[in-house]
Amino acid sequence: MSSTSSTLTPPAPEQRVARGNAGSNNYRHLKIKVRDAGLLGRRKGSYLIMGIVLVALMGGAITGFILLGDSWFQLLIAAAIGILLTQFAFLTHEASHRQILTSGPANDKIGRFLANVVVGISYQWWMNKHNKHHAMPNTIGKDPDIEWDTISFQTEDAKKQKGFLKWITERQGYLFFPLLTLEGINLHFRSMIYLFTGDRVKGRGKEITVIALRLAIYVAIIFIVLPMGIAWAFLGVQLAVFGVYMGASFAPNHKGMPMIPKESRIDFFSRQVLTSRNVMGRTPFGNWILSHVFGGLNYQVEHHLFPSMPRANLAGVSKIVREYCHELKVPYTVASVSQSYAQVITYLNKVGLSARDPFDCPMVSEYRPH
Numbered sequence: 010m011s012s013t014s015s016t017l018t019p020p021a022p023e024q025r026v027a028r029g030n031a032g033s034n035n036y037r038h039l040k041i042k043v044r045d046a047g048l049l050g051r052r053k054g055s056y057l058i059m060g061i062v063l064v065a066l067m068g069g070a071i072t073g074f075i076l077l078g079d080s081w082f083q084l085l086i087a088a089a090i091g092i093l094l095t096q097f098a099f100l101t102h103e104a105s106h107r108q109i110l111t112s113g114p115a116n117d118k119i120g121r122f123l124a125n126v127v128v129g130i131s132y133q134w135w136m137n138k139h140n141k142h143h144a145m146p147n148t149i150g151k152d153p154d155i156e157w158d159t160i161s162f163q164t165e166d167a168k169k170q171k172g173f174l175k176w177i178t179e180r181q182g183y184l185f186f187p188l189l190t191l192e193g194i195n196l197h198f199r200s201m202i203y204l205f206t207g208d209r210v211k212g213r214g215k216e217i218t219v220i221a222l223r224l225a226i227y228v229a230i231i232f233i234v235l236p237m238g239i240a241w242a243f244l245g246v247q248l249a250v251f252g253v254y255m256g257a258s259f260a261p262n263h264k265g266m267p268m269i270p271k272e273s274r275i276d277f278f279s280r281q282v283l284t285s286r287n288v289m290g291r292t293p294f295g296n297w298i299l300s301h302v303f304g305g306l307n308y309q310v311e312h313h314l315f316p317s318m319p320r321a322n323l324a325g326v327s328k329i330v331r332e333y334c335h336e337l338k339v340p341y342t343v344a345s346v347s348q349s350y351a352q353v354i355t356y357l358n359k360v361g362l363s364a365r366d367p368f369d370c371p372m373v374s375e376y377r378p379h
Contacts, residue, residue: 036278036314039333043315048326052319056109059100067093079236087243091193091250097127098255099304105136107317121212125219129227131200133211143316147263147284150271154263158195159188160357162264167363175364182358185260192252197224258302261288261349262309265356266342281313282334286342287327288349296324299346310341 043049070089077083100109104120107113117132124132138153145151149163159174160181161167170178177184204210204217232240266284269275275283288307290296299307305320306312311327318326334341344352 033276033278035276035333035337039278039314039330042329042333043326046325046329048322048329049315049318050322051109051111052321053110055319055321056100056103063093063096063100074234078234079239081239081242083235083239083243084246087246088250091247092254094128094247094251095254095258096304097123098130099258099306101128101132101135102139102304103320105132105139108319121216125216126223129220129223130196131204131216131220133213133216134200134203134207137203137207143313145269146281146313147266148269148271148273148280154259155268160185161360161364162357163268164360164363167360170364178361178364180358181361182354182356185354185357186253186257189253189256190249192256193248193250194252196252196255197248257350258304258306260353261286261344261346262306265352278314279339282310282330282339282341285309285313286344286349286352287311288346289343290345293324300324 067090070086070093073089074083074086077086101120101123103109104116104123107116109119110116120136121132124130124135142152142154147155149155155162157163157166157169159177161170161178167178177188181188201217201220204213204220207213210216228244231243234240235243263284263286266286269280269284287310288299288303290299296307300320300323305323308323308327311318311323311330314330315326331341
């Protein structure tokens with residue numbers, strides 16, 4: 010795998026990651042390059058424009074919901090709201106990383122409002138989970154994003170599955186996108202479970218109250234305006250679109266990339282670059298579109314190296330990081346949208362094979378004692 014080429018064959022599920030040529034000083038040198046290019050500053054104007062556009066679009070969706078009334082065309086509004094809520098979730102993610110404003114508390118206020126009031130999930134749950142992921146991406150036993158959750162990302166988890174879960178695991182690559190239709194429900198459920206059971210949760214009572222009120226008002230409006238059947242369908246479509254969009258945006262970032270053993274010692278620069286995959290188009294305009302579609306997550310390498318960097322700066326930093334990795338001979342993985350999903354599905358199916366009984370092979374079964 011060259012420093013700038015696409016990775017067409019996903020690594021083994023638990024491939025050991027070599028330290029490579031990048032030492033502990035490489036990140037410092039890279040940061041100096043990025044600073045000298047003027048790319049470490051905030052881009053408040055771009056976030057203001059994004060916020061205005063999203064609020065306007067949500068206002069349009071709400072207006073459409075009111076005007077359509079009793080109509081199955083409401084499912085189109087539900088899909089639109091699912092997309093817009095994902096976009097607001099992207100802004101929540103960026104606020105949690107201090108990308109929007111300079112002040113940490115100010116970013117948290119924005120993030121908590123967007124998470125609790127707009128999206129309906131716990132901000133504190135997201136912060137706790139996502140910070141652990143950023144500290145140790147794809148590290149066994151330390152990254153919560155590779156822990157079992159219906160889908161197995163490690164062979165040990167796949168081998169543990171029994172019954173119906175085993176059946177799912179054996180086909181999990183092919184079932185990945187269908188399962189994502191349930192991810193919206195899963196995100197809401199897990200964030201609330203964390204609020205009720207987590208240790209020392211900051212603002213626990215306030216988050217529970219706000220999210221519960223948001224949920225009650227949202228559901229009540231839907232069932233007041235729409236007949237029972239359309240109302241349930243509306244909620245189902247909105248949650249399904251939200252789940253698929255969220256899962257499809259985050260999955261290409263690390264799934265199928267090398268896994269790091271729990272006790273491995275590897276410097277920050279190498280850890281972040283080797284475990285991340287960028288999703289890129291063929292032209293700068295294509296990358297601009299992808300940046301808005303994926304909420305900047307398509308520049309995953311740069312996002313992990315500079316978590317507080319505004320979305321609008323990532324494209325410029327990408328050029329610097331790619332050249333720097335080429336100079337150090339550190340693999341810099343890039344894939345198109347279709348390639349990235351193909352790699353994720355191939356990887357998940359490969360892990361899923363671990364759940365199969367070795368005697369399921371027809372040739373082996375022929376010689377099995379009866």
